[in-house]
Amino acid sequence: MSKFQLKIFGKAVYELGLVFLQFFIISLHFFQWELLPKKQIIQVTPISYFMGNLIILIAFIIMLVAIKDLGRNLSPFPRPIPNSNLVTTGIYRFTRHPMYYSLIFISFGIFIIKLSIDYLFLSISLGLIIKLKIVLEEQYLNNKFKNYLLYKNEVKY
Numbered sequence: 001m002s003k004f005q006l007k008i009f010g011k012a013v014y015e016l017g018l019v020f021l022q023f024f025i026i027s028l029h030f031f032q033w034e035l036l037p038k039k040q041i042i043q044v045t046p047i048s049y050f051m052g053n054l055i056i057l058i059a060f061i062i063m064l065v066a067i068k069d070l071g072r073n074l075s076p077f078p079r080p081i082p083n084s085n086l087v088t089t090g091i092y093r094f095t096r097h098p099m100y101y102s103l104i105f106i107s108f109g110i111f112i113i114k115l116s117i118d119y120l121f122l123s124i125s126l127g128l129i130i131k132l133k134i135v136l137e138e139q140y141l142n143n144k145f146k147n148y149l150l151y152k153n154e155v156k157y
Contacts, residue, residue: 018133019076025126026103029110029119041115052112059105065091066098078137086145088155095157097137100130 001009067074069090075081091098107126111119141148 015078018129021129025122025129028122041117044115048112048115052109055109056106059102062098063102078133079140080144086148088151096155097134100134104130
């Protein structure tokens, strides 16, 4: 295997690893952690429960709008799919990564409902993985679409 092929292989493994970790961390939000003792930061109140659910609901709606706006361009991978278009309309006029941000807000919403160190750790971990995906995705988008840099400068987040 040449150095070039090895580099391409390594990048593909990195992309796949990020996607796997993202889905793995998301799935951990839905399991009851019986192995670890529950370490709540503070007692859950009706207000924290309501606020957590409200954040989840708003983030879920934003995610659905982003999925609709992306249409056939939707992919869980940071590399754009072949024959894709740069979407700059709809919710993408206001934010470059509404689906990623929605996932992070849903995770923090779950943390606010549970107020557990475990869920805080999951939220922070998911945020870091998504940050790595965004950096990689933006490199691909910048290489694929000539007007991506202009879009990136116009839409800051």
